[in-house]
Amino acid sequence: MFSRKVIKEESPRIKELKFVLRRIRENPLSIAGLAIVIFFTIIAIAAPLLAPPITGRDPYMIPRYGYSPIPQPPSPENPFGTTQGQYDLYYGIIWGTRTAYRIGILVVVASILIGIVIGALAGYYKGIIDEVLMRITDIILAFPALILAMALAVAFGPGLDSITLALVLVWWPAYARLVRGEFLRITSEDFVEAAKAIGCSDFRIIFRHVLPNAIFPLIVMASLDIGSVVLTAAALSFLGLGPPEGYADWGQLISLSRNWIIGTAQNPFAYWHVWVIPGIFLFLFVMGWNMLGDALRDALDPMIRRR
Amino acid sequence: MATNLRNYVIRRALLLVPVLVGVTLLIFAVSQLLDPYMRASLYITDPRQIRNIEAIIQKYGLNQPFYIQYFKWIEQVLQGNLGWSQSARMQVLNALINYFPATLELALYAAPLTIIVGIILGKVAAVKKDTAVDHLLRSMAIIGWSLPSFWLGIVLLAMFYGGLGIFGPGRLSTWAEALVLSGQFKTYTGLYTIDAILNLNGAVLLDALSHLVLPVTTLVIINVAVLMRVMRSSMLEQLNKTYVIAARARGLKEKVVIDKHVTKNALIPVITLSGLLTASMLSGMVITETVFEIKGIGYFAARAATQLDVSAVLGFALFAGTLFVIANLIVDILYAYIDPRIRLG
Numbered sequence: 012m013f014s015r016k017v018i019k020e021e022s023p024r025i026k027e028l029k030f031v032l033r034r035i036r037e038n039p040l041s042i043a044g045l046a047i048v049i050f051f052t053i054i055a056i057a058a059p060l061l062a063p064p065i066t067g068r069d070p071y072m073i074p075r076y077g078y079s080p081i082p083q084p085p086s087p088e089n090p091f092g093t094t095q096g097q098y099d100l101y102y103g104i105i106w107g108t109r110t111a112y113r114i115g116i117l118v119v120v121a122s123i124l125i126g127i128v129i130g131a132l133a134g135y136y137k138g139i140i141d142e143v144l145m146r147i148t149d150i151i152l153a154f155p156a157l158i159l160a161m162a163l164a165v166a167f168g169p170g171l172d173s174i175t176l177a178l179v180l181v182w183w184p185a186y187a188r189l190v191r192g193e194f195l196r197i198t199s200e201d202f203v204e205a206a207k208a209i210g211c212s213d214f215r216i217i218f219r220h221v222l223p224n225a226i227f228p229l230i231v232m233a234s235l236d237i238g239s240v241v242l243t244a245a246a247l248s249f250l251g252l253g254p255p256e257g258y259a260d261w262g263q264l265i266s267l268s269r270n271w272i273i274g275t276a277q278n279p280f281a282y283w284h285v286w287v288i289p290g291i292f293l294f295l296f297v298m299g300w301n302m303l304g305d306a307l308r309d310a311l312d313p314m315i316r317r318r
Numbered sequence: 319m320a321t322n323l324r325n326y327v328i329r330r331a332l333l334l335v336p337v338l339v340g341v342t343l344l345i346f347a348v349s350q351l352l353d354p355y356m357r358a359s360l361y362i363t364d365p366r367q368i369r370n371i372e373a374i375i376q377k378y379g380l381n382q383p384f385y386i387q388y389f390k391w392i393e394q395v396l397q398g399n400l401g402w403s404q405s406a407r408m409q410v411l412n413a414l415i416n417y418f419p420a421t422l423e424l425a426l427y428a429a430p431l432t433i434i435v436g437i438i439l440g441k442v443a444a445v446k447k448d449t450a451v452d453h454l455l456r457s458m459a460i461i462g463w464s465l466p467s468f469w470l471g472i473v474l475l476a477m478f479y480g481g482l483g484i485f486g487p488g489r490l491s492t493w494a495e496a497l498v499l500s501g502q503f504k505t506y507t508g509l510y511t512i513d514a515i516l517n518l519n520g521a522v523l524l525d526a527l528s529h530l531v532l533p534v535t536t537l538v539i540i541n542v543a544v545l546m547r548v549m550r551s552s553m554l555e556q557l558n559k560t561y562v563i564a565a566r567a568r569g570l571k572e573k574v575v576i577d578k579h580v581t582k583n584a585l586i587p588v589i590t591l592s593g594l595l596t597a598s599m600l601s602g603m604v605i606t607e608t609v610f611e612i613k614g615i616g617y618f619a620a621r622a623a624t625q626l627d628v629s630a631v632l633g634f635a636l637f638a639g640t641l642f643v644i645a646n647l648i649v650d651i652l653y654a655y656i657d658p659r660i661r662l663g
Contacts, residue, residue, distance in 0.1 A: 040457070040460070146336075146340065149337070149340070150337070150340035150341060150343070150344050151344065153337065153340070153341060153639055153642050153643050153646070154341075154344070154635065154638065154639045154642065155598050155601055155638055155642065157604060157605075158601065158604065158619070158634070158635050158638045158639075159344075159635060159639075161604065161619070161620075161623055161631065161635075162345075162348050162631050162632055162634075162635040163348060163351075164623070165623050165626060165628060165631045166348050166349070166351040166352055166628070167351065168626075169626075238464060242464075242466055245466060245468075246466065246467070246468060246604075246605055249466075249468045249605070250604070250605075250608065250620050250623060250624065251623070251624040252623060252624070265466070265468060265469055265472070266468075268472065269472070269609075272472055272475050272476045272479075272480055273476070273479065273480040274480060279476075279480045279481045280476070280480070280481065283476075286469075286472050286473070286476060287473075290466065290469035290472065290473065293466050293469065294464060294465055294466060294469065297464040297466070298460060298461065298464035301460055301463060301464045302460055305460065
């Protein structure tokens with residue numbers, strides 16, 4: 012009797028959340044994805060403990076042990092070995108996790124904020140505002156993301172900040188389109204009409220009534236985008252548009268390995284560590300986020316989940 | 319119905335004009351981030367003009383309001399003047415034309431292969447939904463989707479070229495390159511595999527093909543995942559429709575139901591993606607061409623970017639954007655041809 016009463020009193024939102032959580036728990040990919048994401052989050056948070064920086068130096072600059080171009084294999088002092096130019100690969104990987112998170116979160120959060128403002132304006136007020144804003148997003152979306160980001164990064168001049176800004180400028184239209192679509196759908200519902208009828212301000216309707224109902228698709232898209240943003244940023248950095256040499260950044264560490272793909276005559280894989288290790292970390296990071304985002308989408312999307 | 323389709327094509331083609339204006343406006347906006355001295359490279363056709371940069375600034379109104387600048391710039395673009403590329407030491411338009419065959423050749427093999435593999439895998443995953451095969455394919459899709467293309471290229475090069483000594487970078491081996499540049503080999507298209515066939519030279523053909531193996535593999539692995547997913551979910555959507563039940567009820571064999579009825583309908587959303595995929599490959603595979611040192615327009619753009627060769631990068635972006643817009647047009651027309659409902663919209 013007691014348990015039945017509890018179920019009866021559960022609000023639909025709690026029921027929905029429990030259903031979603033069960034869906035996530037039942038999917039092995041989501042557990043694996045979550046584990047990978049937690050692993051990288053711990054590395055990023057504990058970076059100063061895992062790879063203590065030299066005091067008084069920018070912690071993101073990788074310490075180097077000499078200037079020899081030839082990478083040194085892993086040793087007890089350097090668990091992952093050194094790269095071309097004797098940069099400490101282990102240190103670079105650990106602090107590179109922070110760089111990846113910083114750029115991934117900055118770009119996604121900034122894109123969401125711009126997307127919400129633009130998408131809400133377009134989807135709520137409709138008409139000419141909608142038309143103008145959406146044509147702007149159309150034009151940006153007409154370009155391949157990497158190519159437009161590359162052009163912008165060149166115009167801003169190379170560097171981590173310029174990559175971040177370039178990616179935000181390329182990424183926000185997708186969020187604006189998503190928010191606009193949700194707004195168009197939600198504003199046609201009765202409860203919005205009712206809110207208008209009792210005299211709520213536009214601001215209140217947008218932020219208290221409509222936006223909370225559009226939050227799930229935003230979460231899904233954001234979680235799926237962290238991996239893509241980090242991947243694109245790494246690609247730009249690999250091309251040489253990223254931070255200066257020696258900065259803890261996975262894309263750059265991979266580009267430092269380009270001259271060492273071919274080993275020595277005796278051992279074709281003599282320098283394996285310089286291309287295997289940073290690549291594995293970047294790949295796992297992106298895959299973890301993609302798996303998590305994928306699982307979230309499966310769990311939250313009413314169109315596909317009950318199939 | 320035929321006039322309907324024609325009207326649709328005309329209406330859709332007219333829409334191309336404002337979109338292309340938008341694309342040029344965006345490129346122009348990016349160029350406005352630069353100071354006039356850097357922007358001057360967008361207008362010059364000969365490096366000697368650099369010496370008199372003030373004259374360029376005066377002539378094209380680089381210190382005047384932006385709308386005047388825009389029209390002066392568009393005038394040059396329409397005449398085919400995209401400026402001078404320092405990194406390639408030639409005019410940007412000539413550079414794009416010179417570097418394009420390598421990109422075209424790579425896309426010619428990679429795009430169809432990706433599309434075919436994606437459709438087949440997606441179909442298998444849908445038919446075998448929730449079995450081990452489906453789970454395996456979906457896990458592989460997530461892996462392919464998460465792999466950094468530049469890293470995959472490096473791993474493949476290290477394994478096959480470094481480890482086994484086969485499938486080297488570049489477009490041809492040194493001996494073949496020397497032969498192609500000599501007078502004995504006639505260049506028809508700039509696509510070495512096709513030129514080799516036209517020259518009846520089997521050795522060069524094999525060499526060119528062997529250099530394509532790794533970049534094409536990289537592109538297929540990176541791009542196939544998205545296509546497979548779309549095909550899978552599109553198949554599942556169609557499988558739930560009543561016409562499938564009707565077909566089965568009529569006693570059609572399952573193979574016929576899948577191949578003749580479901581697959582055909584499921585292919586429709588895949589067309590968009592295939593069109594965009596082809597456009598993205600033709601617009602230069604910046605990363606893949608850089609890793610494998612294939613001198614296509616993506617390689618050209620990447621090298622220009624590192625040398626801050628602004629005119630080359632912007633010219634390339636303009637080219638890529640235009641290509642995408644046209645690809646979208648072709649996809650839309652193709653849709654209208656396949657699905658009559660769209661023409662009425």
